[in-house]
Amino acid sequence: MNKYVIRNVLLLLFLPLIPVQHVFARNLTGEEIIKKMEANQVQKSARLEGVFIITDKFGERKKTFKLVSLGTDRTLLEFTNPEEAGQKILRAGDEIYLYFPEAEDVIHLKGSALRDSVLGSDFSYEDLTGEKGLLDIYDVEAEGMETVNGRECYTLKLTAKNRKAVYPGEKLWVDSELFVLRKAYYYALSGRLIKEMEIRKVIKVKGKNIPVWFVMEDRMKKDSRTTFIINNIQIDVPVDPGIFSLEELSW
């Protein structure tokens, strides 16, 4: 159960990074836009604190955490809510380690386990390691322009290149001015809409537009919603590379 929760948080945590890879602009090819936006959105480092709120017909459950990242492939996350306090996830390159303080145990994920879905079905661990971009997984097609919550957006249709993709199809609405994701639909192979995500708030930090409020709705479950909020974020701050180690994970 705890591993499940950790995986879901991991999924949500990387939403701010992954969607920006979808950005499209009129005068550039899809590949050029994605490469440009990936380069634009990479931060040297980041420290953030956040919460994700699971809402169902019984009410809300909150999971709080803090996270430190360096470049695109090193992340250390720690839960701070009482139920999972002290549980950590370390990502360093293609290595992912989980730490469970109650058992004083470190679990190493490796190999094909990285291709497993990060449980909400949106991304795999391999996606999170940064080894693959969207262009490796999807063909991208521009569909036109639409307005989402008063913001003009490009609409993009993504089709998976092979069956390894967790979602065979996606539709994205990308803010044409800020170049951040505003809305996304995720489809099953049958074409059925499975999940819907909306970004409610984007803030500017050191000249970069960063989504800080996401709402994910599972269209296959009634009254089910997950809200992810970043309360505090600092980017391009000094981070000691040594903290992305087993020593820090088990501290």
Add this chain to the structure above:
Amino acid sequence: MVMELKVLRSKRFSVLFTFLILMIYFIPSVHAKTITTVKITAMAGVTKIDDDIGISGIVQSSLIVKSSGNKNVRGYLELAAYVTDTVKFDIPRLYIKARFPGFRITAGKNRVSWGEGFLFNAGDIIFEGAGLLRSLSYDVLRTETDWLADIYIPLGLFSFAEGIVLPFPAGSAAPSSSFTVVHWNNARYGGRIVTQLAGIKLEAGGLYTKNTVTPYISFQGHLFADIYSDCSVILPEGAVTAIVDAVKDSLTITAGFMRQISVQAGGIVTVRMETRVMPYGLWTQTETASAGSDPGYGIFLYPELSYAPDTALNFSVRSLISLIDLSGIVFAGTGWNVYQGLDIMVQAGLQFGESGGIWGWNRNGGISCSAGFRYRY
């Protein structure tokens, strides 16, 4: 005599109580910030006893106080109470960790997790992780702690060396007073090195106790699933022939794999299988196996299947099987995180096998069922 015992207990309790108060005072003083967590579990159940049905109930609580303000010092105190028709108190964890340039030290009562394995772990030579368990009903099966002093030396991002001293013999209770003196030769001394090579986690270490040395090796890698294996032996001091005999008696190999599979509906299925093999153990059924105890059979299996459809619900089935006498125990359970911090749990256990088996159907506890709540805040 009774009076003396009461006085003695009273003095011990006073010493313990004073010690606890000092610790509660001391831990926050490491730095002003503390984190307090309370965990209460209330369970009630029915179980088969002889040819009748027994009813039981327990409320278990833990108060955890952790320091959080100093990035180089950690204090941790856990007080536990077990309330049935009697009341029992315990201190499962009580330690201070301090980090210095190049190493860190832990002193107090805590757990260390050596080797790999969820239920069977021959590398867990400190807490005898290759032994059988009487219950499979907990989220985390092995949480034993002990009094220890531990030094951890990082050797790289994914490598480290660790040395440990456990002053009290295995299975002994907590020190009866603050001034218990143990002869150095009765303590346990151990060490291990953990590293990573070509994506495979490698671990080797050993534990020295009076008259014996227990070395072990462990690895964990990935090939379609997480796979891991451990091997340990207990070597006595003495002649070579005695050592050869001891290797035969104690050689223990554990191995397992774990695979997580996402399902389209949005959930995850976890499959785990572990085994414990003692090549020179008993490979025929003994008539003297007592209920739930380990007669040293050559092979046991631990299969586990769980399904978590979302973040709030999970189902699991676990089993511990003796292939030698074809007996076993199966636990099925579900947990539902209804509200923030509140879980509802329902579990059922069933033993199978002949009456002479470790978990024979006719043994006490042949069938059991329990339900309850857990609240963390």
